Amino acid sequence: MRPNTRFAQLACGTRSQLSRSTTPACSPTPLASSTGGPQLSLSSHHHHRQHQQASSRCPYARVSVVTQQRRRITIKQLDTGRENRERVVILGSGWAGYTVARELDSNKYQAVVVSPRSYFAFTPLLASTSVGTLEFRTALEPIRTRRTNVNFFQGWADGVDLKNRKITIEEAVDDPTSSLALTQDRHANQTAEQRLEERRLEAKKGRLFDLTYDKLIVSVGCYSQTFGTPGVKEHAFFLKDVGDARKIRNRLLACFEAAALPTTSDETRRQLLNFAVVGGGPTGIEFSAELHDIIVEDLARVYPELMPFHKITVYDVATKVLPMFDEKLGKYAMENFKREGIDIKTSHHVEELRPGAPGEKADDTDEHAVFTLKIKEEGEIGVGMVVWSTGLMQNPFVADALNEVHEIPRTFERIEAPPEEAKKGPDSIHWRVKKDKRTGSIMTDSRLRVKLTGDAENKPEAILKDVFALGDCAIVEGTRYPATAQVAAQKASWLAKRLNKEDLEKKGFTFKNLGVMAYIGNWNALFQGGDGANISGRLAWIIWRGAYLTKSVSWRNKILIPIYWMINWIFGRDISRF
Amino acid sequence: MRPNTRFAQLACGTRSQLSRSTTPACSPTPLASSTGGPQLSLSSHHHHRQHQQASSRCPYARVSVVTQQRRRITIKQLDTGRENRERVVILGSGWAGYTVARELDSNKYQAVVVSPRSYFAFTPLLASTSVGTLEFRTALEPIRTRRTNVNFFQGWADGVDLKNRKITIEEAVDDPTSSLALTQDRHANQTAEQRLEERRLEAKKGRLFDLTYDKLIVSVGCYSQTFGTPGVKEHAFFLKDVGDARKIRNRLLACFEAAALPTTSDETRRQLLNFAVVGGGPTGIEFSAELHDIIVEDLARVYPELMPFHKITVYDVATKVLPMFDEKLGKYAMENFKREGIDIKTSHHVEELRPGAPGEKADDTDEHAVFTLKIKEEGEIGVGMVVWSTGLMQNPFVADALNEVHEIPRTFERIEAPPEEAKKGPDSIHWRVKKDKRTGSIMTDSRLRVKLTGDAENKPEAILKDVFALGDCAIVEGTRYPATAQVAAQKASWLAKRLNKEDLEKKGFTFKNLGVMAYIGNWNALFQGGDGANISGRLAWIIWRGAYLTKSVSWRNKILIPIYWMINWIFGRDISRF
Numbered sequence A, B: 001m002r003p004n005t006r007f008a009q010l011a012c013g014t015r016s017q018l019s020r021s022t023t024p025a026c027s028p029t030p031l032a033s034s035t036g037g038p039q040l041s042l043s044s045h046h047h048h049r050q051h052q053q054a055s056s057r058c059p060y061a062r063v064s065v066v067t068q069q070r071r072r073i074t075i076k077q078l079d080t081g082r083e084n085r086e087r088v089v090i091l092g093s094g095w096a097g098y099t100v101a102r103e104l105d106s107n108k109y110q111a112v113v114v115s116p117r118s119y120f121a122f123t124p125l126l127a128s129t130s131v132g133t134l135e136f137r138t139a140l141e142p143i144r145t146r147r148t149n150v151n152f153f154q155g156w157a158d159g160v161d162l163k164n165r166k167i168t169i170e171e172a173v174d175d176p177t178s179s180l181a182l183t184q185d186r187h188a189n190q191t192a193e194q195r196l197e198e199r200r201l202e203a204k205k206g207r208l209f210d211l212t213y214d215k216l217i218v219s220v221g222c223y224s225q226t227f228g229t230p231g232v233k234e235h236a237f238f239l240k241d242v243g244d245a246r247k248i249r250n251r252l253l254a255c256f257e258a259a260a261l262p263t264t265s266d267e268t269r270r271q272l273l274n275f276a277v278v279g280g281g282p283t284g285i286e287f288s289a290e291l292h293d294i295i296v297e298d299l300a301r302v303y304p305e306l307m308p309f310h311k312i313t314v315y316d317v318a319t320k321v322l323p324m325f326d327e328k329l330g331k332y333a334m335e336n337f338k339r340e341g342i343d344i345k346t347s348h349h350v351e352e353l354r355p356g357a358p359g360e361k362a363d364d365t366d367e368h369a370v371f372t373l374k375i376k377e378e379g380e381i382g383v384g385m386v387v388w389s390t391g392l393m394q395n396p397f398v399a400d401a402l403n404e405v406h407e408i409p410r411t412f413e414r415i416e417a418p419p420e421e422a423k424k425g426p427d428s429i430h431w432r433v434k435k436d437k438r439t440g441s442i443m444t445d446s447r448l449r450v451k452l453t454g455d456a457e458n459k460p461e462a463i464l465k466d467v468f469a470l471g472d473c474a475i476v477e478g479t480r481y482p483a484t485a486q487v488a489a490q491k492a493s494w495l496a497k498r499l500n501k502e503d504l505e506k507k508g509f510t511f512k513n514l515g516v517m518a519y520i521g522n523w524n525a526l527f528q529g530g531d532g533a534n535i536s537g538r539l540a541w542i543i544w545r546g547a548y549l550t551k552s553v554s555w556r557n558k559i560l561i562p563i564y565w566m567i568n569w570i571f572g573r574d575i576s577r578f
């Protein structure tokens, strides 16, 4: 049960109340503004229909009146600045959302980005920033800039009212989690009642508000998957956003500093400097390579006496790492790693991660403690840091808020409906957003429009003509495009172009594989072109660096990135920790 | 009562136990290693003498045996690497400590820096980093580098045994406060018993250890003074270290982002963007100037609609700001500020700072809340951030641990003792470290050696020939050198040179005033030369930037600083927040 986002879709809104506002405007969320509405129940899907029929006993009526008196909430500038343009609300500021927001024609559309973080993160450079090969900010682009015409609100999309084209947003200006990998619904530990109470308070404080849209672009990405492995959520380090990179950098340096203390035994040194990377995908491999680089290139000179103690191991449940690369490149990588002393352990299963050394009782107050990683094939080992990079979990917004369709929106369109059914009208069937069975991704048509599926025997289908989904949270039905920045950015550019030209119907999206790359350490990389070309070693490394340099978004970063590469090459990476 | 550091000087050490170790070596702190010792009492100074006579009922005897078995604590590398050199232990990595550590001749001395932070902070650039004119790391130099020969342990000096030349160190590798301004003893909220228990645990875990020295250099700097003003410790922002600068930068941008939310009323906007700076010294003035710069140069373009709401005010209790500058320069600065719209309110008294808007009840859970600043002359005003920069408080290590002298060390030397008294021997008098009455600073002679004063009618004096004090925590008796980086660095260089040449007795330290500078915004500065030359405006600004560029320590930063100046001038400051 994840009650948080689901009931946002219902909130206290009744048809009558919600239907007022089909013109774009901002109003306090229904929870706060409604003066009547159905009684809420968070317990299950099956109650939905009842809600829609129930009436006017909203427990928040009292609150909302007070709130309305206290605040006059309007997005005046937004509504004034909109003029006659359509408002496109974009959820998320990742590869998909940021790209589409920048590329939409601001003469035709008013782009409004809603995201819990105020920047876009250039994910391929995060591994470099996590060890200081690059500075954190070189991998970031602020969404608000002097030059672009993008509007921005820092918040979580929390609920969606498809009928009335309205998003409920939970403000996130000071949310400390917004720059970190997320591993669970941020309200997962709340009961339905607690969440309800929280929403009530937030609405009262103005931390929850509504925003109407003409078009909605869902690009909220994914969370990190821990497969419920005990202790991983709490004690592992992730690498999905810049806050994660900073945590890793600080922890890595702290492990060395702690190992250098005279009171640290050699046994503890060995554990502190034992780094485990779980997941042999490109991220895990690139991180291991960067970690190895900083140790041999910099830390070896600063802590020469600690060199006998360090170790890097990559664990994967699969039988091989880097599955997207062909045999030859994979083998090249393995040999490189072997030479560098990085252990790759495939077919290994992590069972638990807990604080404290093996055999010791965990001690929560002991912040320097090493961790114990339990591996099915190896037993317990002491480690200084576990970097977890094993896969994606569906964003709770997608899983919950973007799920049931309670009222059929105007932009609903049946696909190939048998005439007799089409006659009955869409209301006769219960619709929900179509999801991929395995991943939970939103299914779209080739125009990236969200697909719906109806609860009826003949599996009826429909699309929402004003709701698009792209990036890691969506998949074009019938394709197997991977969850990568390349796909996300291509979809985003395609969609922006189509919307700008207003020729969406003309031709569907197709992905052009530009190749895959991975840095494998010691100035070597792998490059496998979309056309099958395979390059490895130093040349691939040059292509790798060149690609990131030309791809990086702002001139600011195009200048700073090579400067940092050079400065860190000459002077070594900065090991200050704060 | 600050029991923490005081009893470290006593710990369980008895004469017999402590006197073993006059050769440099590292051992677990007496608390953990002693197998006997006097009973402890933390209640008052007057108990000290009793302790030294009491015997062998140390409550930690049991613990220590276990600890010793579990850990074999030696600083092997340190002792081996020492060879025949004297070990100089340097407490603190600020202007004084970092400078002396780098300049000591490593052929003659083994320099060991002990500091809770792993870097040196170039304080004059902190105001620039707090608004992103420069990146944080350009104001930092890691203590460990590839090139220097300086040993480092990340920890707090916690106690000192002057007789046996031994420092007790509390490990601080993961201490989150070590990059922040400190406003109180970190154990201030512990009772004597809690502290005792904590020390016991820390010793057991190896987080407390001893380090012997041949020479000790005390350069632990000062804490920030809040004069006990209610709420300031908890809610104000300081600007003393890089962690403070980061907090300010994030808060500033969060205030703008929160003000941009559609649910924020104009009233709250005005409060969020009302910035108060308390203290009209160079730091407060430079910060206000930098704050004004980022607002008009960058934020005005990104949040044009918020410009009517922002305001900067500097409060000071004194009748004028920048007291170290002469009349003409002070007036120039005032006029500049007036033109820029920064309010300077002298003779104003801050009485309280609390979360929540004026007239509202404080709500601890409301992180975005504005604060209420209570000013004697103005009443309550709502503010988004208060930056507090009003003065120095003595470091608790200086106040407590470096206070009483319990056993007369070998390096003790009487100054001008009357013959009949000198005959009686130093043991007949109770000695303590001589402190400045007003500031509590350590008094040194002109050779920067710590002075002692005896509890006797004729005010006898002595020096410790192996303990030096410099920087903000010390003052040369009879001088009025200000607590500045300039004085700290000059003392440090002087001392390193004297020690390197072994000619300490030759000639005392004198300060050469190179002038004072302050940035006052909009590319203008003040420069008042040591010879009385006064320069203001653009030219002073060029001198100001030039000085920091040539003074900045590493080539890395000498290159990066102008690059950031240029990039931020061209592209604007980075407003990503994470």
Ligand SMILES: Cc1cc2nc3c(=O)[nH]c(=O)nc-3n(C[C@H](O)[C@H](O)[C@H](O)COP(=O)(O)OP(=O)(O)OC[C@H]3O[C@@H](n4cnc5c(N)ncnc54)[C@H](O)[C@@H]3O)c2cc1C
Residues within 6 Å of the ligand: A091, A092, A093, A094, A095, A096, A097, A114, A115, A116, A117, A123, A124, A125, A126, A127, A155, A156, A157, A158, A178, A219, A220, A221, A222, A239, A240, A241, A283, A395, A397, A470, A471, A472, A473, A483, A484, A485, A486, A487, A488
């Ligand atoms: C370390 C690392 C390295 C990578 N390297 C590569 C590479 O070299 N090449 C490549 O092709 N791919 C790479 N990837 C994968 C690539 O980053 C992803 O495929 C891509 O980020 C997906 O883009 P997205 O916009 O769907 O999601 P994301 O980039 O994850 O962005 C999602 C956005 O949605 C926001 N959000 C989340 N919840 C909500 C909500 N409820 N409301 C509003 N906003 C929300 C998030 O804050 C974020 O801004 C890498 C990934 C990582 C982590």
Ligand SMILES: Cc1cc2nc3c(=O)[nH]c(=O)nc-3n(C[C@H](O)[C@H](O)[C@H](O)COP(=O)(O)OP(=O)(O)OC[C@H]3O[C@@H](n4cnc5c(N)ncnc54)[C@H](O)[C@@H]3O)c2cc1C
Residues within 6 Å of the ligand: B091, B092, B093, B094, B095, B096, B097, B114, B115, B116, B117, B123, B124, B125, B126, B127, B155, B156, B157, B158, B178, B219, B220, B221, B222, B239, B240, B241, B283, B395, B397, B470, B471, B472, B473, B483, B484, B485, B486, B487, B488
């Ligand atoms: C924002 C700002 C701007 C400034 N600008 C100027 C300027 O332009 N010109 C100028 O001349 N002066 C300037 N100053 C003043 C100058 O920074 C100080 O006078 C100088 O830092 C004093 O040096 P110090 O080494 O005594 O102390 P600090 O630099 O404060 O260093 C003290 C060190 O001791 C460490 N420490 C604390 N407690 C312990 C302990 N128990 N054990 C071990 N280590 C400990 C601290 O972590 C720190 O590393 C500025 C100060 C600030 C805050």
